[in-house]
Amino acid sequence: MLILGISTSTAQVGCAIGGHEGILAAVHSTRGRRHAETLIPAIEFLCQQARVELSDIGAIAVDLGPGMFTGLRVGVASAKALSHARRLPMIGVTSLDLLAFPLRHSNRRIVCAIDAGRGELFHASYRQSPGGVQRLTAPEVATPADLASDLLATNEELLVVGDGAIRYRDDLQVVTRVELADPGMAYPQASSLVQLAHARALREDFVTPAELTPLYLRKPDAEINWQTRDSAR
Numbered sequence: 001m002l003i004l005g006i007s008t009s010t011a012q013v014g015c016a017i018g019g020h021e022g023i024l025a026a027v028h029s030t031r032g033r034r035h036a037e038t039l040i041p042a043i044e045f046l047c048q049q050a051r052v053e054l055s056d057i058g059a060i061a062v063d064l065g066p067g068m069f070t071g072l073r074v075g076v077a078s079a080k081a082l083s084h085a086r087r088l089p090m091i092g093v094t095s096l097d098l099l100a101f102p103l104r105h106s107n108r109r110i111v112c113a114i115d116a117g118r119g120e121l122f123h124a125s126y127r128q129s130p131g132g133v134q135r136l137t138a139p140e141v142a143t144p145a146d147l148a149s150d151l152l153a154t155n156e157e158l159l160v161v162g163d164g165a166i167r168y169r170d171d172l173q174v175v176t177r178v179e180l181a182d183p184g185m186a187y188p189q190a191s192s193l194v195q196l197a198h199a200r201a202l203r204e205d206f207v208t209p210a211e212l213t214p215l216y217l218r219k220p221d222a223e224i225n226w227q228t229r230d231s232a233r
Contacts, residue, residue, distance in 0.1 A: 001058035001201055004082070005193035006039070008075030009067025009095040010114060010163060013038045014190035017050045017057070019198060025050035026191045035074040057088060059206065061197035063188055064092040066122040066139055066217040067114055073214070080209040089206035091197040094215055098188035099161050100126040100133045101196060103181060108157040109136070113164035113172070116141055121164040122217060123147055125154075132196070141217045144171035151175045161185055 002024075007014040013035050016026035027042045027049070047054060062079035065072040083090050099112040103126075110126040110133060120141050126133040142150075144164075151158055152175050160172055161181035172178055200206075 001198075002052060002056055003059045003061050003091075003194050003197050003201060004043070004054075004057045005061040005063075005190045005197060006043075006075050006079045007063035007095070007098065007188045007190045007193055008035045008039060008071045008078075009063045009065045010071065010187050011068070012187035013042060013071075013075075014188070014193075015039070015043050015046050016190035016194045017046055017052055018191070018194040019058075023191045023194060024052065026189070028187070028190065030187065033068075033071070035071040039074060039078055054082070054086065057082075057086065059089050059091060059197065059201055060086075061091040061093065061193050062212070063095050063098060063190075063193060064212070065095050065215045066116070066141070067095050067188075068117075069216065072216070076212070076214050080212065083209045090209055090212050091200050091206060092212050093193055093196050094124075094139060095188045096122065096124040096139050097126075097133075097135065097196065098192045099185070100124075100135075101192040102185055102189065103159060103161060104128055104133045106159050108159040108179075109154060111147075111151065111158055111160045111165075111178075113147065113160060113162040113168070115162075115164040115167050116218065119143060120218075121147055121162075121168065123162075123164070131199075139215060139217060144168035148172050148174055151178065163187060 014028040096112040114122040
């Protein structure tokens with residue numbers, strides 16, 4: 001079965017195609033945050049490079065977030081539309097799981113931190129496990145200072161990854177046992193999405209479009225601003 005993976009929850013737009021043969025092709029772009037304009041042409045280019053028709057795809061995998069509200073909605077809505085049009089099953093994976101997966105060979109505690117805007121981070125912690133990583137903490141939203149305080153309490157060697165870790169490196173490096181992962185790993189990779197989804201596809205661990213729910217963790221900024229404005233009246 002070939003799987004199309006779509007990831008748009010951060011500043012990067014990514015898509016990949018793969019299956020039991022591995023990743024056939026992947027496309028990523030971080031220019032301009034024009035997710036709606038970028039995604040469909042990227043999928044078309046991806047299919048050309050992989051020499052695959054959309055009719056060959058057997059399942060759609062999508063990054064569920066947390067992340068940028070608008071980008072996340074673009075990816076999830078597009079994935080659901082393709083699923084409906086092609087009558088394909090779906091698999092959802094969180095953006096934090098996708099960040100952790102490429103670091104699965106590290107024996108340190110992996111801390112994934114995505115820039116949430118408004119001076120906050122989306123984060124979760126992981127540990128190496130057979131065949132991948134095990135999530136140790138549920139996805140949360142916190143300030144960099146609060147996350148640093150939590151990390152100080154772990155008394156473990158830490159590997160921190162994500163665009164949030166890069167933006168708030170000074171806040172997080174007060175923890176003496178922390179190391180920042182390579183900046184090239186700062187965004188969720190669509191290739192990781194396909195790999196994780198393929199393992200679940202083998203178990204037929206699918207959902208329908210109606211069952212797939214994005215992980216927002218926080219209300220959209222526009223709604224927060226309106227509530228703040230109303231409360232000030």
